[in-house]
Amino acid sequence: MDITFRPAAPADAPALARVFGEEPSDEQLAMVGGHPGKARRFRRLMGATIAGPAGIRRTTVAVAGGEVVGLLQTGAEAGDRVSPGLVWGLLRIFGFPGIIRFLRRDRLRARVHISPPAGAFHIAEVHVLAMRRNQGIGAALMAEAERQARASGARAMSLTTTTSNPARHLYERSGFRVVETREDADFLALTGVAGHILMVKALA
DSSP states (O other): OOOEEEEOOGGGHHHHHHHHOSOOOHHHHHHTTTOHHHHHHHHHHHHHHHTSHHHHTTEEEEEETTEEEEEEEESSOTTTSOOHHHHHHHHHHHHHHHHHHHHHHHHHHHHHOOOOOTTOEEEEEEEEOGGGTTSSHHHHHHHHHHHHHHHHTOSEEEEEEETTOTTHHHHHHTTOEEEEEEEOHHHHHHHSOOEEEEEEEEOO
8 A cells, every 4th residue: 555644734634533533432431421422522522632733733644545544643642731622622511510520530540641751752643544444554654653753863752552552562563662551440440441551662
């Protein structure tokens, strides 16, 4: 498959949202109290953050056959930067009483949050269009991330993910190794996920 890469443009926002998808993760479902409809709205809100102007400036798209089939976003992860738009979106999904419960769950998530190492080229998001998975696009995105990291002069790359994310195998095949694991019993009880891991690849 012939895959090319280019910087994302504002016109790519709908395509980025499609690549990110609307199917919530187990963690996202738990964060909204197990309500599937709210979980999909929450997922769409995170997708809008990724495909917003600030996110697009940090995004590379993978294109095959003229279609955007994957995305790579570097820097801060979605939701790490609290914007007025994000707060308003959360209020629209949960209402005031619901957002209080959400914030309580988010405090549990904060217990397993791991910040990237200082100076590392951080991969915030890597996604492949659902119907194009298992076609080598994920590996190509990881190789493109390494090309960008080396071009920037970074000496290491980093990413964080959940302990249960099956994409961990892709990251390991790309040379990343787990350097920190943060687990929490209350977070596990809430989400069914033990915690988060930090993975790093040295470029020296």
